[in-house]
Amino acid sequence: MKQFFRTLFTAKQKLTVNQIIVKRTTWSFMVFGVMIILAMVGWNVLKNQPLDEGNRGIQKPIRSVLQTNEQIFDGLISDNHLAKTYPKERAVDKARINGRLGLRSDLDSSWQLQVIKLNGDTLHISLDEINALPKTEYAFDFKCIEGWSEISHWGGLQFSTFVEHYGLTEEIKKQYAGLSTPDHKYYVGIDMASMLHPQTLLCYENNGKALTPAHGYPLRLLIPVKYGVKSLKRIGTIYFSDERPPDYWAERGYDYFIGL
Ligand SMILES: Nc1nc2c(c(=O)[nH]1)N[C@H]1C(S)=C(S)[C@@H](COP(=O)(O)O)O[C@H]1N2
Ligand SMILES: [Mo]
Secondary structure, three states: OHHHHHHHHOOHHHOOHHHHHHHHHHHHHHHHHHHHHHHHHHHHHHHOOOEOOOOOOOEHHHHHHHHHHHHHHHHHOOOOOOOOEEOHHHOOOOOOOOOOOOOOOOOOOOOOEEEEOOOOOEEEEOHHHHHOOOOEEEEEEEEOOOOOEEEEEEEEEEHHHHHHHOOOOOHHHOOEEEEEOOOOOOEEEEEHHHHOOOOOEEEEEEOOEEOOHHHOOOOEEEOOOEOHHHOOOOOOEEEEEOOOOOOOOOOOOOOOOOEO
């Protein structure tokens, strides 16, 4: 035994080949063992950390790693990052339908888009007014977090043109826009840089025709730099805030920014 311990601390020049093998094997097992113990201790510490607010069952340190990731990816989004577009012939004839939250109630025939301004005023804007402004259209690969994607073709008004037309200059200085369906059963929050991205549309057409109710008639958001969850159908209200607006799927544990 004594001999064995001495081997562990003797310089390799003074050892036989066999002793060198024993020395190396023993040391690597010890290092390995220490790492396992550290990992177990670390996991236990992490597991016993308080959960984050909102009861999502995620420990605070894990949530903060997620948040750091979000911030990094948020910073990567910019105007020069355009989602790839395709010739419209490549688009599917019948775009897939996914998610009906906030669409189950009948649409009020007097629907108008409501934009809540910072001074407390609310703009009421009809579909005709939006239709009268310049149209942008493109086909892109629409991606859903559920794991499907397909090329679909959409048309509408650039959100950036919309804010310019309605003079929402103070509003876009806020960090976020919040959107919700008229019944508030589905809602999303979006960072302002992504809202002002040139491909972000207040969308009223699919394959050159007015949206069907299931695709969000009369007006939906289309935001190709994000997964489909953020492309809210049937917009009721838009508002602006420096606080993160509530977001249906972020409340259920998905990444808030969910960028592509
Ligand atoms: N109002 C509303 N908008 C919504 C949803 C929803 O459930 N309700 N689902 C989202 C999700 S998860 C996706 S993938 C897209 C799908 O849009 P589509 O039905 O036009 O394919 O809509 C998004 N917008
Ligand atoms: Mo989705």
